[in-house]
Every structure is written in C-alpha cells, then in structure tokens.
Amino acid sequence: MDDLILKAAPRTAIGKRVKQLRREGLVPGIVYGPVVETPINVAVEQRDFEKFYKSAGHSTLFRLEWDSGQETVFIHEVQIDPVRRNPVHIGFFAPNLRVELTAFVPVVLHHANHDAVGILSTVRSELEVRGLPTALPHQLDADISHLLEIGDHLRAGDVPMPPGVTLVSEEDELLVHLVAEAVEEVEEVAEVDEDVEAPAEAETPAEEST
Numbered sequence: 497m498d499d500l501i502l503k504a505a506p507r508t509a510i511g512k513r514v515k516q517l518r519r520e521g522l523v524p525g526i527v528y529g530p531v532v533e534t535p536i537n538v539a540v541e542q543r544d545f546e547k548f549y550k551s552a553g554h555s556t557l558f559r560l561e562w563d564s565g566q567e568t569v570f571i572h573e574v575q576i577d578p579v580r581r582n583p584v585h586i587g588f589f590a591p592n593l594r595v596e597l598t599a600f601v602p603v604v605l606h607h608a609n610h611d612a613v614g615i616l617s618t619v620r621s622e623l624e625v626r627g628l629p630t631a632l633p634h635q636l637d638a639d640i641s642h643l644l645e646i647g648d649h650l651r652a653g654d655v656p657m658p659p660g661v662t663l664v665s666e667e668d669e670l671l672v673h674l675v676a677e678a679v680e681e682v683e684e685v686a687e688v689d690e691d692v693e694a695p696a697e698a699e700t701p702a703e704e705s706t
Contacts, residue, residue, distance in 0.1 A: 500558040502548050507537040518542075523583050527560065527567050529590035538562055538588070545583060549574065555601045556634045560588055568593065570629070591629045598626045598664055601633060603655060603671060607641040614646045614674040621671075623652055624664040631660035640672065649673035 507524055509517055514524045517539055527536040538560070549571060552558060560569045572589035576582070591597055600622045608616065623636060638655045642648070653667030 504538040504540045504562040507539040525586035527588045530592045532590050555599045555632050557629050593629050600624050602635050604635045605640050607639050609641050612644050614676050617675045618672050619670045625661050626664050627661035633658050646674050
C-alpha cells in the first residue's frame with residue numbers, strides 16, 4: 497500500500513444528476529465499510545481510475561484521498577455500462593485493518609515450459625484467501641515450469657501463500673492442466689457429377705411376420 501494513492505473529490509450530485517458527472521469524465525463512487533460511520537459520496541476521474549484499476553484490481557489496499565479526508569480502501573465493486581464498457585459507479589470498501597477478511601485474488605502463471613506437450617487449459621484464474629487487509633496480496637504467483645505432459649496440472653494447494661495469508665479455496669481445486677490438442681476431423685466428400693442421375697433409394701423390406 498506504500499504510496500499507492502487515488503485522488504477523488506467530494507460529490508454532492510446524486511440520483512439522476514450523476515449523469516452530468518459522467519459527461520464531464522467523472523465516475524461517481526461511494527466509500528463505506530465498518531470504519532465509516534456514514535457512507536461518503538465521491539467522484540474520481542474516469543481515465544485515472546481505469547489506469548489505476550487495471551494495475552491494482554480488487555485485492556490491493558490503497559489510500560483514497562479527497563479534499564476533506566481520506567480512507568484506506570479496496571475497490572470492492574465496479575459497475576460497468578453494458579454497451580460502452582466504461583465504469584459508471586464504484587464501491588470503495590474501507591475495512592477494519594485489525595480484522596481478517598476473505599478476498600478473491602488472481603493467480604499469475606510464470607515460467608511456462610516451451611517443451612510442454614499439449615495445450616495449457618485454464619480452469620480457474622483466482623483463489624479465495626483470508627488474511628488481514630494489509631497482508632492480502634495484489635496477485636498470487638505460481639510456477640508452472642513442471643507442467644510437461646498431458647494431464648500435468650496445478651491445483652490450489654500448489655500455489656504458495658504469502659506470510660499472514662491462508663487459502664480458503666479447496667486445496668485440490670484445479671487451476672490449470674495440460675490437455676491434448678484438438679484434432680479437427682475433415683470428412684472427405686466425393687464430387688458429384690450433376691449430369692448423372694442419382695440412384696433411387698432402395699425400399700426398406702418389411703419385417704417378416706412370424
């Protein structure tokens with residue numbers, strides 16, 4: 497969280513009036529959580545937030561600052577416009593830093609072996625973990641250099657946890673594995689001479705009665 501700061505501004509516009517904020521390139525948001533007595537309405541620059549969110553994600557603790565105050569928060573929820581795909585509202589969660597919580601953290605794969613046979617298939621890309629807010633990592637790193645043959649796999653229990661963090665997901669939960677390449681079968685179709693009349697279909701003989 498060192499020096500990780502996102503700037504915001506107090507927000508008075510609510511309801512239908514937030515449309516004007518979005519036209520001005522701002523995204524409305526709200527700060528809430530066990531350490532916030534009353535939810536605080538804020539707004540952030542859309543471009544700044546999109547860049548920040550791309551690098552920080554959900555599980556990174558940072559400081560949200562505005563003119564009249566600040567809170568240590570996570571990005572808990574981002575509502576996305578289904579057509580334009582831009583953020584339209586943000587929920588900033590301010591946790592109690594002394595109380596453990598659970599969070600989903602992305603797993604980043606490293607050292608894929610170029611001599612591996614088959615295709616690496618991803619079943620799950622994140623894990624649920626538990627720890628103090630200050631201990632939760634931005635990502636979990638996993639070495640997959642040992643995946644060489646079809647059937648080789650990486651499970652949740654194989655991913656190392658940082659100090660102060662415990663795995664909540666089932667240890668035997670499959671994350672990635674090597675599978676055989678799919679071979680597309682091509683059916684050979686004989687060319688038909690349009691000048692030759694196709695033979696009539698043979699009648700199916702009736703079953704003999706006994």
